[in-house]
Amino acid sequence: NSRETDFFQKGSLLFGLDTAKKAIQEKESVFLVEGYTDCIAMVKAGYTNTVATLGTACTLNHLKLLSRYAPYLYLLYDSDAAGEKAILRLTQLCWQANMELKVVHLPTGQDPASFLETNNDLGPRIESAQDIFAFFIERLGAGYAIAPLSQKVSKIRQIIEIIALIADPLKQDILLHTASQTFGLPFESVKNELKRQVKSAEAQSQPEPKDAESRPIEETSSIEKRLFCAIINNVELFDPQIDNYVIEHLGEPLNTIAKKLLISKKTHSPFEFDHFFDTLSPNEKEAVSKLLVTYTEPVSKSAYEKLLHTFQKKRWKQIIQSITAQLAVAHTEGDQATIDRLLLRYKKLKETVIPATAQNYTGEGNS
Template sequence: MEGTDLKEEIARRLGIAQVVSWYVHLVHRGKTHKGLCPFHSEKTPSFTVNEEKGFWYCFGCQQGGDLYHFVQKIENISFMEALELLAGKAGLDPDDFRKKGPDRSGKEELYSALSEGSAFFQTCLFAREGIHVRKYLESRGIPESTWKHFGLGFAPTEGGAVSHLRKKGASLENLEKLGLAKKGKSGYYDYFRGRLIFPVKDILGRVIAFGGRVMDEGAPKYLNSPESPVFSKSRQLFALDIAKKAISEGGSVLLVEGYLDAIAAHQSGFTNAVASLGTSLTAGQVGLIGRYARKVLLAYDSDEAGNRASLRALALFQEEEIEALVVTLPKGEDPDSFLREKGPDAFRDHLARALPSIRYVLAQSLKRHDPGTLSGKEEIAKEVLPFIRAFKSPIAQDEHTRLLADTLKVREEALRRLSARFEKKGISGRLEQGHGGVPKMNPEPLEQISPAERELLALILKKEITLDQVFQENGPSDFASPLCRKIVEEIHDLWSTDRSFRLDQFLSTRKDETESSLIARLISESEGISLSEKQKNQLLGQLRERTLRETFKSLQEKMAEFMGRGEHPPKELQMAYKRLEHQLKVK
């Protein structure tokens, strides 16, 4: 199968809206789908997907392209990797490429080794050697259906994964890179041994890492895969591949700490639960959550470590303007233990009573300081005011300042003066800085392209004007914008070679991100606008006239050069000058 044919078949089977919805919650509005852009932080959706034209575009960061550009960008992979990934999702065999591109990154081999490793661990769980692990899971109320749903496994104490994966063709170098093998004095050995295995998957359901819980005493409770070319702990969430549908439908995320917390939540019907792979939530994980929902319920362990982690997490959610509420469970409880002992109804009651971020921050501060003393009031204000100041909404700042004033029984004006003093001294409540947003990559500003060129190129791209009509008297040189001219030149070259070529084939082969962004923006911004034949001809005439005037000006300058030297201009130059002068007078 030709590479181009494969691309068309992928697009036919999947569709751009379906592909984008794997990563972004989309709402269908008219001819387009809208959602929050995954490439920059925003509260109001400016990200659009045009199913009919096969393009996405964000009016916020001004990026856009087709489904291949989207997958390349969001997965940070090459075009060929995106093509093969989508071919697999579409049920097509990548070996059907006529010229299959090499996997230069080597990621495909890594994914294959991880998938084989996961299958090996699952087999071991159901084998005789895994009986004590199965009993352990059953004792925690986790049935076989849940093991299979999450792909749980067991790494035997005596090992076996490395030798099994070597037989399957995995290299020791890759196994070490993935944290499945460790090098010792006498050779390589299994990294995971005697542990209950939790496979960590990316948003597409590919295994990218493992977490292992010890089954015997005397070893670290949890062992996790190291960072690798396919796994960045700071940008992944456990169970998001399973939870994303419920999150998109419900509009909120239940964020827990550990693997078993997430599994217990799903088993109890809270299918929007994801785990942060430990208490240290990162900006990258917050950005990932923000792609799917703007509300999060934080249900960490109810101990000191969990409280500190919740406070750090709230600062990150505040930075991304994601509404965060904290679920306060009884002391010493975590979601897993609470659900097993009290059940889903009791847990649901706690979710309903979750504290908004400001009230949780204030409650934690009140535990540490006495609001009945002057020094206590000062300390509470010092801790809470910077958090209030970090809210981007002036209304939120005002309302929260009023809450603090009422709690401390002081005037709001006193708190505002204190806040200004703290700000001047640089006292900040931010526990972690930065966020995982992708820097903007702005193409040639659309405002620098003339309206006539924008409108005409949009007509060409939307196939609302024939190429015969465009190129009858006009050419690529009539476009002043270098980027527009480049796109039109490519279309003109294809059209000149084969008048029956399809424009959608041209659009689907754009690999230049700047070109793709401009194309997507022009198509998106001109949606719903139609022009009459007279208006189309006027656009063509405007571009042609501009070119003629530039040529005429150049001829004028050449004529002036000859006359300035006291010479007669060549006859050919004079004739060209008069011919253009006549054309412009007629116009």
């Protein structure tokens, strides 16, 4: 499991894609497996339109990349809890890619390589592959009958939130029927809950009175959007000890969203995008989705540092004003640790982006 570098980004690379492209385009479908061993086994068995992720979960970047070559994607993940969790997460992402995803079920405890090495026939399982949304409903419905009422309501609403993201009304109705049968609820009740959620989302998306610091995502500067997406696509790039002031000077709604991202990173190690996404309001989810669709390419460490440098150059006055105000408070409270941290931050800025004419802006010599 190799570490990432500027030239090796797991979130955007797929094992075997270079040799599988032609077969994928000819067959208008692609098989996605979890590792190169499964990929090699699939190709040996004649499924030459197979690719694999490289030691990481399938990302939106992967889906968008594959959607350039085929409209259908078949998932062959290990039949264990981790594989199931990965598929459930993909359900929350796949509506953003122009692709239809299907789940190929394997026997418990097996992966594609182990299944094929005993001369099993994969064909019937591919033919009976399950739509990913139907899979999501079925899995979330497991244990529903004995779950407490609060969990039942939560499961149903979670499913309907996903169905609401689908643009095709006919597919929505088909999945609503599946959900109503799975949970033993009248179709009209499920349909009404969908309408309620859509209406609520529309109400929340209506323009609200803007204060001095808030603005719609469309009005956010390009550099802020790119910097935010660089962080969200590879959260490990962001060092809270060094880069925290970046969040302080992002405009809304990115400021609030980025703070939630930091909290999620601190409380969940390793960072889980789906947990972070669940903490967002409907408006914030919409903003993040729009940005991730627009800025799909992952950013290397060096490219991130260039974005950070550009942002600092554009915002150096506001950043210095903030440091000055925080220094005044720290001096008043006798907080030497904070004073040292702020002066170190100022020194780094002074060395990189602050114009020479403004380098005494903070009254550094009086500290």
